[in-house]
Amino acid sequence: MMEKRKLGRTGLEVTALGYGSMGIRGPRTWGVRVVSEEASEAMLHAVLDAGINFIDTAPDYGLSEERIGKAIGSRRSEYLLATKCGCAYTQHADHLEIEHVWQQDVIERNLETSLKRLQTDYVDLLQFHGGEAATLEREGLIDQLVRFRDQGLVRHIGVSSSLPNLPAMIALGVFETFQIPYSCLAPQHDELIRMAGEAGAGIIIRGGIAQGGPDAEIQRPALNDIWSQAKLEELLPPGMQKAELILRYTLSHPHCHTTIVGTCSHAHLAENLQAAAAGPLPEELQQQIAARVANCLP
Structure with missing residues (x-):
């Protein structure tokens, strides 16, 4: 049975490995990978059959x-179902145009549309899809999400954020969860994750497998450069793949409650499940990785 962790003060029990659904966004959106209706259905059932209990999505996916x-x-x-709000999007003939708009009518429309699409009466977590703390307060949007929670349309409220906006979001003290990018190849939010976690918030990590690392189907040169410069290849234990090292490093973070991985490959799903089951990396290995990467960052 997959390990479950308490998602901060929400009290929700989430599996350490979650599922990010951006990859099943379908045609006429963005990117080079398009997943069919049948393939996405098979993947979603495989995710649940594997015991994963946390799924993250958004209206503009x-x-x-x-x-x-x-x-x-x-x-x-x-x-447990998490979606987002603040999403204004236009479907063109060949692509999806996305904009984030911080107005109450947009937020209300997002939730109404999400509930209908998701075929549910409520979502477990509604997150602002970015934004600035001052704007969210000024426009009354935080109070709006609280009203949704009071009405039972959402169970908990959070935000998906990053630098430079994340510190002010944490300082508000109102969000029950934070979705934050982090991996051993992109550790810039480490201290903010600790700050939010120590304040009792649930922490959802995105990018926790760094897109699969240097062996990924779709390459991320900036991340690959960190891997190479830090010479992390030298630290790979015998038989361990690069993606496993990266994912297990993320799962080792003391304030990582779940990390959402968006694979659409059944083979990769199986590998991720196996990596999660193997547990945290040895502390000494974590320290060696962190020290080498720190020396490569500006």
Whole structure:
């Protein structure tokens, strides 16, 4: 059985490995990888069958919400569902144009649309998709999410954020969760994750497998450069793949409650599950990785 961790003061029990659904966004969006309806349905069922109980999505992830509702809406009791708001999007003939707009009518429309697409009466977590603390307060949007929570339409409220906006978001003291980018190749938010976690917030890590690392199908040169400059290859234990090292490093963070990985490959899902089951990296190895990477950062 997969390890579960308490998502901060929400009290929700989430699996250490979660699922990020951006990859099932479908055609006419962005990127080079397009997943069919049948393939996305099979993947969503495989995720639940593996015991993963946390799924993250957003209104501006193309067909993602709709596909989740169609494929696994009947299995709603088996997973915790997180989506986002502040999403204004326009579907063009060949691409999806995305903008984040911080107005109450946009937030309300996002939630209404999400509930319909996801075929559910509530979401477990509604997150602002970015934004600035001052704007969210000025426009009354935080109070709006609190009203949604009081009405039972959402169970908990959070934000997906990063530098430079994250510190002010944490300082508000109102969000129950934070979704934050982090991995051994991109550790810049480490101290903010600790700050939020120590304040009792639930921490959802995105980018926790660094897109698969240097062996990824879609390459990320900036991340690969850190891997090479830090000479992390030298630290790989015998038989361990690069993606496993990266994922297990993320899962080793004391304030990582779940990390959402968005694979659409059944083979990669199996590898991620195996890595998660192997548990945290030895503390000495974590320290060696952190020290080498720190020497490569500006």
